Amino acid sequence: MTISMVMCRPAPVREPLINMPSGSNGGQRLNLTNRTCQKEKVVLVMGATGAGKSRLSIDLATYFPAEIINSDKIQVYEGLDIVTNKVTKEDQRGVPHHLLGTQNPDSEFTAADFCDTASLAVETITGLGHLPIIVGGSNSYIEALIDDDDYRFRSRYDCCCLWVDVSMPVLHPYVAERVDQMFDKGMLNELRSFYNPNGDYSRGIRKAIGVPEFDQYFQNEAFGDEETRHRLLQQAISEVKENTCKLATKQLRKIHWLRNVKRWKIHRLDATPVFQKKGKDANESWKKLVAEPSARILAEFLCNVNTTNVDASLRLPALATALAAATC
Missing domain, CATH: 1.10.287.890 (Crystal structure of tRNA isopentenylpyrophosphate transferase (bh2366) domain)
Known part of the structure; x- marks a missing residue:
C-alpha cells in the first residue's frame, strides 16, 4: 500500500491525532506534533556494494511518493549494464530513476558534475511534491553534494541518511x-x-x-x-x-568516517541476517529488519510522526493506513 501524502511545506503548527486501524496496536495513536517544515526533505540510502541499496530505495518509493537519483559514479554512464550491475527496468517497478545510464561512457563525469546535475534533479523532484531518494555506493559524490563548500545544500534541504549494513564476512x-x-x-x-x-x-x-x-x-x-x-x-x-570485495570494504570505511568523524546522523539497518537466509525466509527478514524500519524512520522524518510507542509488530499496511490521511 502506498502512503499518500503531500511533501512537507511551511505551515502553521497543528497537533491532530490519527487513530490507528482498529486492533492494529491496541488503540494506540500516532501523535503528529510540530509539523512545520522549513526545508525540503531528501533521503540518502548508503551501503557497500551488494548490500541492497537499490532494493531498499525502490521499496521506499512504493510506500512514499518518491523518485530515485543514482549516485554511483560508474552507473551514471551509458552501457555495460551487466558489468556495472544497473537495476533493470523490471526491478525499478515503475519508479522514476535519474542519472542512471545517462552519461557518455567515454566522458569523465566528476564529483562537481554530479553535484550540479543531482542538485537540479532534487529541485525538479521536490517541485513535483515528490521525495528525492539519492542512492549509490560512491560516498565521495554524496559527501561533495551534502557538505558543499558554501553550505548551500544543507541550508535548503533536511537529509535523512539510511545505511544498509552487512557484515563483511557475510557480504564477501x-x-x-x-x-x-x-x-x-x-x-x-x-x-x-x-x-x-x-x-x-x-x-x-x-x-x-x-x-x-x-x-x-x-x-x-x-x-x-x-x-x-x-x-x-x-x-x-x-x-x-x-x-569488488576491496571496494565494499573501502565503502564501509567511508561510511564509518562520515558517521564517526564528520558526525553525520546515519540510521544503521543491519541486513546481515537477510543474507544468511534463502528464498521466502530472506524476503520476510528483509521486510522485518530493513524495509519496515526504514519506512518508520521516514514517516517520522517526513511528518514528525513519533512511532516510538507504537507496537513494534505493526506492519507497513497498517502504518500506511494511519498515515494516509496525514498532510504535512
Whole structure:
C-alpha cells in the first residue's frame, strides 16, 4: 500500500491525532506534533556494494511518493549494464530513476558534475511534491553534494541518511557469487563488444571493476591456446571478485568516517541476517529488519510522526493506513 501524502511545506503548527486501524496496536495513536517544515526533505540510502541499496530505495518509493537519483559514479554512464550491475527496468517497478545510464561512457563525469546535475534533479523532484531518494555506493559524490563548500545544500534541504549494513564476512561470499551470476548473464559478451585495445582505463566507464581485469584475456583471446585462454579467464573473474570485495570494504570505511568523524546522523539497518537466509525466509527478514524500519524512520522524518510507542509488530499496511490521511 502506498502512503499518500503531500511533501512537507511551511505551515502553521497543528497537533491532530490519527487513530490507528482498529486492533492494529491496541488503540494506540500516532501523535503528529510540530509539523512545520522549513526545508525540503531528501533521503540518502548508503551501503557497500551488494548490500541492497537499490532494493531498499525502490521499496521506499512504493510506500512514499518518491523518485530515485543514482549516485554511483560508474552507473551514471551509458552501457555495460551487466558489468556495472544497473537495476533493470523490471526491478525499478515503475519508479522514476535519474542519472542512471545517462552519461557518455567515454566522458569523465566528476564529483562537481554530479553535484550540479543531482542538485537540479532534487529541485525538479521536490517541485513535483515528490521525495528525492539519492542512492549509490560512491560516498565521495554524496559527501561533495551534502557538505558543499558554501553550505548551500544543507541550508535548503533536511537529509535523512539510511545505511544498509552487512557484515563483511557475510557480504564477501555473496559478492563473489554475484560476479558468477553476472558472468552467466552474459558479462563476457558485453565486455567483448566494448573492448578497445587502446582504451583509457582511467577515464569514464572503463574505470568500472570488470573492464581492466579482462584486458589480458581479450588481448589473447584470438591468438592464445585453449589452456591460456581458460587461465586468463579464470584469473580475470577472480580479480573482479577480489576488487569488488576491496571496494565494499573501502565503502564501509567511508561510511564509518562520515558517521564517526564528520558526525553525520546515519540510521544503521543491519541486513546481515537477510543474507544468511534463502528464498521466502530472506524476503520476510528483509521486510522485518530493513524495509519496515526504514519506512518508520521516514514517516517520522517526513511528518514528525513519533512511532516510538507504537507496537513494534505493526506492519507497513497498517502504518500506511494511519498515515494516509496525514498532510504535512
